[in-house]
Ligand code: NDP
């Protein structure tokens with residue numbers, strides 16, 4: 001319940017108007033939790049209807065994606081691009097391919113992206129897109145035909161100064177390559193319109209690593225600032241085993257921590273003695289669908305199970321949820337706390353439910369929201385855009401060092417902002433307010449648009 005009646009009313013309207021969009025409503029409610037601290041200090045927020053405007057995407061594009069599978073059958077999926085805010089730069093954000101994809105999920109992701117991109121300090125607006133296409137079990141040729149069919153419509157809505165898509169869950173280098181090829185063909189231009197590209201056609205070194213590495217740089221700042229320590233000797237639980245999770249595991253190990261678990265949609269593996277990170281990489285490269293069974297075969301002594309949520313019963317110091325939204329509910333949050341976890345940094349977007357976040361904040365578990373702690377991926381996407389515009393490519397070390405600086409700055413910005421509002425460890429509030437301020441100022445300056 002907010003102190004401000006204005007926010008209460010607005011939230012009620014959102015809940016009524018978008019009743020079926022539970023993920024989007026959670027993202028808005030979490031954001032309003034922070035706006036409650038700001039609204040009295042910034043009267044122009046109400047005067048200029050900033051919140052009423054900021055929660056509505058500037059444009060939503062929905063389209064049919066017909067494609068032909070390997071047996072010759074015509075299949076149809078739905079494609080989306082949610083162009084949320086161009087207040088501080090061209091729309092920027094990933095494309096998600098997963099059978100669960102719907103407008104609620106893409107609106108929540110697009111909304112979060114607006115503030116995340118602002119926090120990076122780079123000139124990028126917020127957007128998100130994707131399709132309910134399920135890449136699992138599809139051949140390479142099917143994925144290619146699907147990507148081409150998607151881009152046959154999407155190309156007319158994007159561009160290097162308009163909207164720059166990238167990867168997300170279910171979309172990695174392969175899919176970006178196919179989408180880029182089709183975009184290039186249809187527009188007869190070679191531009192940096194997509195990021196996460198292959199190195200031979202304008203991609204940036206360290207983009208695959210960026211989200212996971214950036215997460216660890218951010219979490220390292222949290223450990224240093226709040227606990228006067230670092231990753232050395234810490235037990236770190238990482239969920240998922242995709243792009244974000246695997247590079248987070250690699251960096252945790254490099255920084256001296258022990259990864260004690262990982263998961264996927266089929267279950268989890270936990271081992272207090274340490275996960276064999278090299279084996280996880282090996283298994284992912286071979287066949288993503290056989291990671292758990294392949295791991296247990298090589299290390300039969302580990303704890304394992306078919307419910308991914310059970311990973312949160314594993315004792316740890318730090319949890320890095322890196323799989324998907326809503327993977328930690330209140331019960332999981334309590335399990336984490338009772339098993340010794342004192343810090344949670346989100347690698348995925350919104351992996352923690354609102355009740356879980358409130359529980360962490362009220363029970364001394366330091367919490368970092370994804371829009372701050374996973375911003376490394378889009379930050380390096382921003383660096384890829386800069387390299388493309390300059391027709392240059394920077395070394396791995398150069399990009400990694402810029403990524404590190406950006407993550408340290410995001411942490412400082414969130415921490416300082418939270419401190420200013422008297423809630424030093426509330427990084428969610430710090431991230432929301434710090435991310436919002438730049439977008440708010442731009443919206444005021446640009447008039448009603
Ligand atoms: P990937 O597709 O590479 O990997 C996703 C992983 O999560 C897979 O291991 C998948 O398992 C697992 N997973 C999905 N749903 C569940 C679930 N309910 N329980 C347990 N595991 C699950 O995606 P990314 O690593 O790119 O993305 C992961 C998260 O990070 C998403 O929330 C994304 O939005 C966010 N993110 C991604 C960025 C990026 O640059 N890629 C940047 C910032 C955030 P399986 O293989 O069985 O499907």
Ligand code: 2IT
Pocket residue numbers: 092093094095113116164165166167168169195349374375377378379381
């Ligand atoms: O959620 C995210 O920040 C991403 N999926 C990365 C987006 C991007 O444009 O690199």
